[in-house]
Amino acid sequence: MPTMGSRQPLVPVLPSTDARRARVVSVSQRTAMANRILASIPPEDSQRLSRELEPVALRFDQTLYEPGKAIKYVYFPIDCLVSLLTAVDRRRTLEVGMVGNEGMAGMPFILGVGVSGVRALVQGAGRALRMASVPFRIEFDRNPALQQALYRYTYALMAQISQTAACNRFHEADQRLARWLLMTSDRVGADDFALTQEFLAHMLGLRRVGVTEAASELKRRKLIDYTRGQLRILDRRGLKKVSCACYEIVNLVFARAQRH
Amino acid sequence: MRLTDEQASRAPEAPPAPAAPDPHQNHLLDALPASDFERLAPHLEHFALDLGDVLYEPGVQMRYVYFPTTAIVSLLYVMEDGASAEIAIVGNEGILGISLFMGGESTPSRAVVQSAGYGYRMRAQLLKDEFGRFGPLMHLLLRYTQALITQMAQTAVCNRHHTVDQQLCRWLLLSLDRLACNELTMTQELIANMLGVRREGVTEAAGKLQDAGLVKYRRGKITVLDRPGLIKRSCECYAVVKKEFDRLLPYKAL
Numbered sequence: 001m002p003t004m005g006s007r008q009p010l011v012p013v014l015p016s017t018d019a020r021r022a023r024v025v026s027v028s029q030r031t032a033m034a035n036r037i038l039a040s041i042p043p044e045d046s047q048r049l050s051r052e053l054e055p056v057a058l059r060f061d062q063t064l065y066e067p068g069k070a071i072k073y074v075y076f077p078i079d080c081l082v083s084l085l086t087a088v089d090r091r092r093t094l095e096v097g098m099v100g101n102e103g104m105a106g107m108p109f110i111l112g113v114g115v116s117g118v119r120a121l122v123q124g125a126g127r128a129l130r131m132a133s134v135p136f137r138i139e140f141d142r143n144p145a146l147q148q149a150l151y152r153y154t155y156a157l158m159a160q161i162s163q164t165a166a167c168n169r170f171h172e173a174d175q176r177l178a179r180w181l182l183m184t185s186d187r188v189g190a191d192d193f194a195l196t197q198e199f200l201a202h203m204l205g206l207r208r209v210g211v212t213e214a215a216s217e218l219k220r221r222k223l224i225d226y227t228r229g230q231l232r233i234l235d236r237r238g239l240k241k242v243s244c245a246c247y248e249i250v251n252l253v254f255a256r257a258q259r260h
Numbered sequence: 261m262r263l264t265d266e267q268a269s270r271a272p273e274a275p276p277a278p279a280a281p282d283p284h285q286n287h288l289l290d291a292l293p294a295s296d297f298e299r300l301a302p303h304l305e306h307f308a309l310d311l312g313d314v315l316y317e318p319g320v321q322m323r324y325v326y327f328p329t330t331a332i333v334s335l336l337y338v339m340e341d342g343a344s345a346e347i348a349i350v351g352n353e354g355i356l357g358i359s360l361f362m363g364g365e366s367t368p369s370r371a372v373v374q375s376a377g378y379g380y381r382m383r384a385q386l387l388k389d390e391f392g393r394f395g396p397l398m399h400l401l402l403r404y405t406q407a408l409i410t411q412m413a414q415t416a417v418c419n420r421h422h423t424v425d426q427q428l429c430r431w432l433l434l435s436l437d438r439l440a441c442n443e444l445t446m447t448q449e450l451i452a453n454m455l456g457v458r459r460e461g462v463t464e465a466a467g468k469l470q471d472a473g474l475v476k477y478r479r480g481k482i483t484v485l486d487r488p489g490l491i492k493r494s495c496e497c498y499a500v501v502k503k504e505f506d507r508l509l510p511y512k513a514l
Binding site: 084086087088089092093094096097107108110111112113117118148151152154155157158159161162163164165166167168169170205245253257 | 335337339340343344345347359361362363364368369399402403405406408409410412413414415416417418419420421422456495496497504508
């Protein structure tokens with residue numbers, strides 16, 4: 001389970017700057033603002049939304065969605081991290097997207113599709129706000145701000161998935177591992193993670209020996225320390241240099257999608 | 261519209277020119293209720309999509325959306341060094357330009373005509389207006405978006421785990437599902453850009469399929485001879501994508 005480090009997450013919690021507004025904001029509304037999508041909803045709408053949002057604590061490796069199964073809840077991460085995975089069989093998988101507090105898990109629901117196409121599992125334990133799918137649907141249909149925010153997020157997520165497709169055509173394992181570590185670290189706000197090689201193998205679509213090789217390369221260059229399932233980033237700048245450009249490109253896409 | 265295997269073996273070799281072009285030849289448009297279709301019809305312009313035409317470039321504002329009828333368009337991701345790989349394929353089952361209603365004014369990928377043919381185009385603003393009506397077109401477009409996302413995700417895992425000739429098979433099969441014949445007119449360069457390999461890689465991949473009697477590959481035309489054989493040779497990614505499209509967009513057969 002990733003431990004909390006001293007660095008701020010990539011997408012910071014928005015502080016409530018309006019003092020008057022702060023007085024009428026309920027506890028759950030304040031919490032809701034810790035998710036970027038929810039924070040972009042105007043106060044009048046978000047009050048109604050907050051009533052349907054339920055805080056939950058998500059465990060590492062917990063499965064939120066299975067491909068082909070109905071989506072019962074959508075999740076707005078606060079400080080947890082969700083991985084979206086596709087597979088060709090039980091053994092050969094690939095993480096195609098990461099959802100942190102900049103987004104929402106359960107995106108097919110926005111598109112009117114009640115079933116997930118990918119597997120969603122919790123990569124970084126932490127808190128989220130969940131909402132049952134029926135109330136979410138009702139709220140989504142009547143809330144233009146929520147629609148805008150989620151369509152924009154869908155665009156960013158599609159760009160992330162496209163990037164991953166191209167990345168896996170061209171980039172080497174050590175580049176992809178470096179990118180993955182940077183993306184994860186940004187979203188959980190930590191430099192230390194407990195990670196098995198098997199877990200990394202599932203995320204990166206490698207066999208364990210591929211993970212060992214890629215990790216050894218990063219260790220050799222003193223960019224990470226990785227022993228007995230505990231990985232620590234030692235040199236972020238160096239890691240960025242090894243990473244493929246996909247890291248910066250995805251950052252840019254998300255930054256643009258949030259700027260409106 | 262897809263030919264049965266029996267029909268495919270009897271199909272003419274050349275792609276048919278549209279005898280009487282009709283927007284109904286695009287499945288998305290065809291699935292609209294008559295009143296919605298009639299409202300859009302005057303704004304749909306029949307348009308030739310020639311081999312290699314670039315319909316969208318990343319970062320460039322989109323002025324039109326496109327509904328292919330007989331052309332196949334690839335969404336290509338272009339890397340910094342100029343190398344490219346296909347992310348998804350769009351034909352008569354879909355639309356080019358969904359970024360518009362997702363709040364993006366441009367696309368993250370390049371849209372290139374991979375197999376020449378025709379389509380309809382419509383001004384981008386009109387699509388946005390239509391989307392804003394919260395009617396049948398919006399629902400169709402959103403479901404189509406989900407199908408496209410599944411395709412992109414499957415392309416990612418396919419690129420990771422499968423071989424180039426399996427990917428070529430997948431691409432040929434998805435294209436055939438979107439055409440009325442069993443022949444594609446392409447160039448080696450376009451196939452190379454689509455697969456993310458150099459030309460030698462294309463010759464090799466296509467050569468393997470030809471040696472196995474699955475395709476005839478000659479002077480820029482690939483003719484599929486044995487569709488069931490191609491399915492056997494392809495990776496499971498073709499079936500996954502096809503199943504998702506059939507599930508989300510249960511179009512009636514044309």
